[in-house]
Amino acid sequence: MLNFKKIKDHKAFSILTNRYVLVSLFFLIWMFFLDTNSFFIHRDVNQEKKVLERRKEDFIEKIETDKEKIKALEDEKGLESFARETYYIKKPEEEIYIIEEDSTENE
Numbered sequence: 001m002l003n004f005k006k007i008k009d010h011k012a013f014s015i016l017t018n019r020y021v022l023v024s025l026f027f028l029i030w031m032f033f034l035d036t037n038s039f040f041i042h043r044d045v046n047q048e049k050k051v052l053e054r055r056k057e058d059f060i061e062k063i064e065t066d067k068e069k070i071k072a073l074e075d076e077k078g079l080e081s082f083a084r085e086t087y088y089i090k091k092p093e094e095e096i097y098i099i100e101e102d103s104t105e106n107e
Contacts, residue, residue, distance in 0.1 A: 015021060032039050072078040083089040090096050
């Protein structure tokens with residue numbers, strides 16, 4: 001078994017007990033694990049930021065498609081087409097037949 005004198009005379013012991021090393025080690029442990037702005041919190045925030053940026057891009061794409069749809073509805077033909085397809089609106093002299101396909105017959 002090593003006695004305390006041998007441990008004390010070892011070079012690594014003198015380096016590890018240096019006050020600057022101890023303060024630096026304490027500082028790193030504090031900043032990495034204990035601080036309110038620790039590494040792990042920053043990592044989580046950055047991951048959440050990436051997710052929100054992806055969602056933002058998706059919303060921008062949806063806005064662009066909605067703008068295109070609105071632009072198509074400004075034209076009278078586009079508005080009539082939308083009304084016929086969505087709400088089955090017809091002219092007084094027309095009849096509309098809705099044909100639905102049964103998915104079980106295709107199997």
